[in-house]
Amino acid sequence: xxxxxxxxxxxxxxxxxxxxxxxxxxxxxxxxxxxxxxxxxxxxxxxxxxxxxxxxxxxxxxxxxxxxxxxxxxxxxxxxxxxxxxxxxxxxxxxxxxxxxxxxxxxxxxxxxxxx
Amino acid sequence: xxxxxxxxxxxxxxxxxxxxxxxxxxxxxxxxxxxxxxxxxxxxxxxxxxxxxxxxxxxxxxxxxxxxxxxxxxxxxxxxxxxxxxxxxxxxxxxxxxxxxxxxxxxxxx
Numbered sequence: 386x387x388x389x390x391x392x393x394x395x396x397x398x399x400x401x402x403x404x405x406x407x408x409x410x411x412x413x414x415x416x417x418x419x420x421x422x423x424x425x426x427x428x429x430x431x432x433x434x435x436x437x438x439x440x441x442x443x444x445x446x447x448x449x450x451x452x453x454x455x456x457x458x459x460x461x462x463x464x465x466x467x468x469x470x471x472x473x474x475x476x477x478x479x480x481x482x483x484x485x486x487x488x489x490x491x492x493x494x495x496x497x498x499x500x501x
Numbered sequence: 502x503x504x505x506x507x508x509x510x511x512x513x514x515x516x517x518x519x520x521x522x523x524x525x526x527x528x529x530x531x532x533x534x535x536x537x538x539x540x541x542x543x544x545x546x547x548x549x550x551x552x553x554x555x556x557x558x559x560x561x562x563x564x565x566x567x568x569x570x571x572x573x574x575x576x577x578x579x580x581x582x583x584x585x586x587x588x589x590x591x592x593x594x595x596x597x598x599x600x601x602x603x604x605x606x607x608x609x610x611x
Contacts, residue, residue, distance in 0.1 A: 389544070416597075418597070418598060418599075420599075420601075427588075427601045427602060427603055427604065428539075428545065428599075428601040429601070430598035430599065430600065433597040433598060440597055441597045441598065443598075444598070474542070476544050476545070478544070478545075483595055483596065483597055484594055484595055485533070485535065485550070485592055485593075485594060485595070485596050485599075486533050486550065486552070486594040487594075489547035489550075490547065490599065491547070492544030492545045492546065493544050494543060494544050495542075495543070495544050
C-alpha cells in the first residue's frame, strides 16, 4: 500500500502565477488534510476535506487559496496569483476516519513552493 | 485544544534512552496526548498516543502522569536517525486537525 503521494515535490512560480498542488491519499482513505509550514515555523492546519466536501477550512487564507477533493482523482490545493509570502512547504495528510485515537494521520513528503 | 509546553532542544547520546518531556496542565478529561516527529524536511510521522495509561509500541513508550498534566516520550535506544523535531499534541479522540507547536529538536550524537 503506497503512502500518501504529493506532486510536484518542488514547484517554482513567479509572482502572479497560479500554483496547483496535488495529493493522492492512501488507498481507502477518504479524509484529507492540508498543512502549511512556513520557513523556520511549525506546521499550520489549512483545510480538511472528505470526498467532494470541505469540512473545515478555518486555516485557509480568505483569498487566493482553494481546495477540492473530487470523487475521482487527487485532492488539489490551488493558490492563485502567488506572492512571495506563499513560499512554504505544503503537506497533505490522509486518514480512513476522523478518529485520531483510532486512525492516525499519514503525511506525504510535501511540496516545496518557491515564489520568485 | 489544550496548550503544550516542550523544551526547545535536547541532546542525547547514541544508544542511550531519549526522554522528551511535555507539559499539558490544561488538558481536559477527553483529550489524548499524541506524539509526532518530523525528520528534516520530511512529512510528520506518527509515533504514539495515549489517554491516561502508559503506552508502548515498536517505536517508543509514552508515560503519562497520574494527574495527566504532563507526559514523557521515551525512545529506548536512540539512533542518529532519530534526530528530528518531536511534537507533543493534545487533542480529542475525534478531530479534523492537528495543532502543532514548536516542538523539541532532538539531536542524537555519536
